[in-house]
Amino acid sequence: MERVQAAGTGQVSKQNNNDFQELKQRVASILPPQQLAHLASENPKQAESEIRNACEQLFQESPWLATHGQSPGALAEALIHDVFGLGPLEPYLADDEVTEIMVNSIHSFYVERNGKNCALPVPFAGDEEIRTLIDRILGPLGRRIDESSPMVDARLMSGHRVNAVIPPISPDGPVLTIRKFSRRVYSLADLEAMGTLDTCMRKLLTWAVLARKNIAVSGGTGSGKTTLLNALSCEISHEERVLTIEDSAELRFLSHPHVVRLEARGENAEGKGEVSIRKLVKNSLRMRPDRIIVGEVRGEEALDMLSAMNTGHDGSLTTLHSNSPSDAVVRLATMVRFAADLPLDAIEAQIGGALDLIVQISRHRDGSRCVSHICEIEFDYEARACRITPLFIRESQSMTGEWFAAPYWLQLAQEDGIITAEEVQTWLQATCLLPPAA
Numbered sequence: 166m167e168r169v170q171a172a173g174t175g176q177v178s179k180q181n182n183n184d185f186q187e188l189k190q191r192v193a194s195i196l197p198p199q200q201l202a203h204l205a206s207e208n209p210k211q212a213e214s215e216i217r218n219a220c221e222q223l224f225q226e227s228p229w230l231a232t233h234g235q236s237p238g239a240l241a242e243a244l245i246h247d248v249f250g251l252g253p254l255e256p257y258l259a260d261d262e263v264t265e266i267m268v269n270s271i272h273s274f275y276v277e278r279n280g281k282n283c284a285l286p287v288p289f290a291g292d293e294e295i296r297t298l299i300d301r302i303l304g305p306l307g308r309r310i311d312e313s314s315p316m317v318d319a320r321l322m323s324g325h326r327v328n329a330v331i332p333p334i335s336p337d338g339p340v341l342t343i344r345k346f347s348r349r350v351y352s353l354a355d356l357e358a359m360g361t362l363d364t365c366m367r368k369l370l371t372w373a374v375l376a377r378k379n380i381a382v383s384g385g386t387g388s389g390k391t392t393l394l395n396a397l398s399c400e401i402s403h404e405e406r407v408l409t410i411e412d413s414a415e416l417r418f419l420s421h422p423h424v425v426r427l428e429a430r431g432e433n434a435e436g437k438g439e440v441s442i443r444k445l446v447k448n449s450l451r452m453r454p455d456r457i458i459v460g461e462v463r464g465e466e467a468l469d470m471l472s473a474m475n476t477g478h479d480g481s482l483t484t485l486h487s488n489s490p491s492d493a494v495v496r497l498a499t500m501v502r503f504a505a506d507l508p509l510d511a512i513e514a515q516i517g518g519a520l521d522l523i524v525q526i527s528r529h530r531d532g533s534r535c536v537s538h539i540c541e542i543e544f545d546y547e548a549r550a551c552r553i554t555p556l557f558i559r560e561s562q563s564m565t566g567e568w569f570a571a572p573y574w575l576q577l578a579q580e581d582g583i584i585t586a587e588e589v590q591t592w593l594q595a596t597c598l599l600p601p602a603a
Contacts, residue, residue: 252298253288254343258325264345265387268295270338277387280532295339299329308431318431320413346391350417353396361389361526362536365568365596366557368588369539370524374400376578377480378521383493388526389534390484391415391460397482401456405480408452410445411460425452442466443504446473459483465504467497474519490523490540494551510549517544517551521574529562541572568596 220237257263257276265277274287289295303309303319310317315334319327326344351359353367362370373380374397382397384390395416401407407424409416414428427449430440442459443466449457450473459470461484474481487493498512525538539557544550559566571593578584593599 251302252294254298258323258343258345261347264347266341266343266345268339268341270295270335270340272337277532280387280528280534292338295341296331299331299339299341302327302329318412324413324415324417326413326415346415350399350419351392351396352399356393356396359534361393361534363566365592366536366539368592369556369572370397371400372575372578372584373522373572374480374482375402375583376574376581378574379474379479379481379519380483380522380524381493381497381520382482382484382524382526383487383490384484384526385486385488385528388528390526392534393524393526393536394458394460394482394484398458401480405455406453407456407458408449408454409458409460410442410449412442413460415460416458425454443469446470449473450478454478455480457481461485462497462500464500467500468504468515471497471501471515471519475515487525490525490538490542490553490555493523493525494542494553513549513551514544517542522572523553531562533562535559535562537566541570568598571596571598 217237224237251258254266254268257266260276260278262278263276264280265275265282267275267277267282268287268289269275271287271289271292274285274289275282276285277283289298299310302321303317305322306319308317308319310329310331312331312333315332316330317328319329321327321343324346326346328342328344329339331339353362353371356362357364357367370380380397382390382394398407398409398416398418399421401421403420403422405423407418407421408427409424410427410429412429414426416426418424427445429442429445430438432439442462443464446457446459446466446469457470457473457478458481459466462470463485470481470483485493485496487496494513494516497516498509501507501512501515520542523538523540523542524536525540526534527537528534536557537559538555541554541556543552543554545552555569556572557566557568575584575589579586579589590599
């Protein structure tokens with residue numbers, strides 16, 4: 166049974182999984198689990214060698230196993246994954262095309278590959294194996310999950326985000342979800358090549374970052390908000406000090422020389438030690454930031470983030486969950502109200518004064534992502550509400566999109582020497598906002 170290879174291609178059968186469980190038990194008779202656990206903690210290299218020797222011995226004693234598609238190498242690799250890694254999930258963690266791993270107890274198992282959910286045979290023999298795996302993930306992080314605290318968020322050393330839920334919250338058994346993040350940092354040019362945006366959008370967003378405009382990336386779950394935020398962050402000048410604030414440190418800067426990363430922390434087993442995003446945003450203001458990047462606003466920290474944007478920290482970036490730019494404003498207003506009981510017009514004045522652009526990104530049925538809206542936002546003092554001006558709209562996946570207006574700050578960017586009049590002229594002609602030169 167070439168279990169590791171089959172797992173990588175999604176061809177593991179239930180029978181093969183049962184066969185593997187039997188082989189594991191036979192190896193345990195040669196190398197007892199207690200002895201293996203001691204070796205793994207004392208001398209990992211020797212433990213790995215002992216596993217390979219035990220597998221070789223098993224196949225020498227039962228040579229007929231090789232005629233049934235089994236191999237000592239594949240069995241040893243799978244056992245090594247069990248001892249030192251995340252067991253049967255390791256092949257999917259190593260697969261760059263897999264972006265999400267979803268274990269729904271022993272009832273179903275899915276991975277998201279290239280934006281689409283793929284059903285695969287469940288690689289676990291029982292709920293106990295899943296619970297053991299969850300505990301193995303949480304142990305080094307000082308976190309725990311039990312009936313009194315039946316759900317937890319965590320992060321693997323690789324940066325992948327983990328969520329686990331167990332009974333009684335999930336009555337059907339333990340549920341484990343792992344959101345993977347690409348090892349590669351995508352630039353705006355990369356996203357253009359992938360079709361997420363076009364040349365005109367790339368240029369405008371690059372100019373917006375260089376001109377220190379405050380940008381919110383809006384979208385649904387799995388739409389690519391963090392990827393786009395990271396791509397925007399790559400355009401920040403290397404002369405600026407960047408502070409990133411996240412629940413889980415996902416943003417990556419490969420070449421920027423001056424980045425300080427802050428990560429929120431949940432409660433420990435005693436219910437103490439929590440450091441919220443809001444506390445980190447407040448603290449960041451004392452760290453002399455040129456740019457503040459909040460990975461995602463979900464609650465009270467929205468007020469502190471808007472206050473920072475309104476008090477000299479231009480060029481800040483963030484993401485939030487919403488279905489449209491107008492919905493993003495409503496959600497921000499709601500989140501601010503979590504922190505302070507302010508009149509709605511006062512909250513919208515904060516939002517309109519803080520944000521310059523809202524960029525909406527969407528995921529389509531085929532798994533592809535694209536920027537569907539780029540909108541300018543400002544506060545209308547006569548209407549006492551935020552006014553959202555669409556600059557670009559792409560109504561559906563099949564459409565190419567249409568430009569409706571140019572941002573007001575293009576002229577200011579020219580005066581500041583960020584872009585030239587010729588670049589703006591070319592861009593206006595490419596967007597059809599200006600007739601082509603005769």
